[in-house]
Amino acid sequence: MAAPRIYLDYNATAPLTDAARRAVIEALDAANPSSVHMEGRTARRVVEEARRDVAALVNGEPAHVVFTSGATEAATMLLSPDWTMGRAPLGFSRLYVSAADHPCMLSGGRFPPEAVERVPVGPDGRIDLAALERALAAHDGARGLPLVATHVANNETGVIQPIEEIGALVKKAGGVTILDAVQAAGRISFDISFGYADFLILSSHKIGGPKGVGAVVGASDLMMPCALVTGGGQEKGHRAGTENVAAIAGFGAAAREGMSALARMGETQALRERLEAVIRDLVPDAVIYGREAPRLPNTVFFSIPEMKAETAQIAFDLAGIALSAGSACSSGKVGPSHVLQAMGFGDQAGALRVSIGPATTEEEISAFAAALEKVVARRRANTAAA
Secondary structure (H helix, E strand, O other), rough: OOOOOOEEEOOOOOOHHHHHHHHHHHHHOOOOOOOOOOHHHHHHHHHHHHHHHHHHHHHOHHHHHEEEOHHHHHHHHHOOOOOEEOOOEEEEEEEEEEEEHHHHHHHHOOOOOHEEEOOEEOOOOEEHHHHHHHHHHHHOOOOOOEEEEEOOOOOOOOOOOOOHHHHHHHOOOEEEEEEEEOOOOOOOOOHHHHHOOOOOEEHHHHHOOOOOOEEEOOOOOOOOEOOOOOOOOOHHOOOOOOHHHHHHHHHHHHHHHHHHHHHHHHHHHHHHHHHHHHHHHHHHOOOEEEOOOOOOOEEEEOOOOOOOOHHHHHHHHHEEEEOOOOOOOOOOOOOOHHHHHHHOOOOOOEEEEEEOOOOOOOHHHHHHHHHHHHHHHHHHHHHOOO
């Protein structure tokens, strides 16, 4: 009988939690939540309960949550030059985005390419605050307001951005801050009410909910981008289309569990530290990216010199261990990590990403160590043969 596989790729997608699975199944037969009959009102109640749970994960207001089909749609919705404040139009002339950000942010959303400016990051993966300050100081306010978008935590390195400092700089410049909180939600505590962000982007499947549902969470609902998806007026007109009740129910259940998972992140970080100790012991010349910066408690991104990340990933996969060579942003994509390029590490082949979660065990870390030892032995043999 084959040994069970080991899953160490939570940053690509977290396994569906039992509570989320139950919530999805119970809501599969839900009626249209816009219908006024009892069945419709029951479905509406499911959606609104999930909205409260998702808001609570970041200490937001339920009324400021807009459900989307995922984080990419949420980013495209928010990264727009055309907004409204109340009934008045509000224009943004330029988008400033972290150079190490997720492709859905780097694409610029609905901004034309010439209106998107990438802000550099340092070798530690954190945004260059001085460069951001200079860019905002040079912004031509007569043409429109500045919009600044960055991730809270990087999906490859796990590096956490100085979001309070970023928010302060943007506020001083009279701009708006969009934070991609996809990897941070349920892994570190942060609070939209603290004032460093105007909007957050969340994704269900990164916290153990179903795929195909995400959310925009605003600090208020006074200012909103013009709708990306128009039609029937669902989600208060901000995102048309009948709500995916089953997926939203699962998202809400995962958000509830995410609140309790935060209390156990100390245990997850202890496992990550053991994982890094294993890497340093077996591969003394390994490079662990972002090691000197604040990072998510679950993420290790490292390179094995003289070995392509894809080669090592295949070896781990054959050993029954799922991990990533970089991020899972594009199906079948193999190539240099744009995150490492932004950090100044050149056009190297990339790195291995190990991302763990609440269900990861000591035994699984030991299995990773055994597989890594074989990978290292193969590298030594190849080096000797050369």
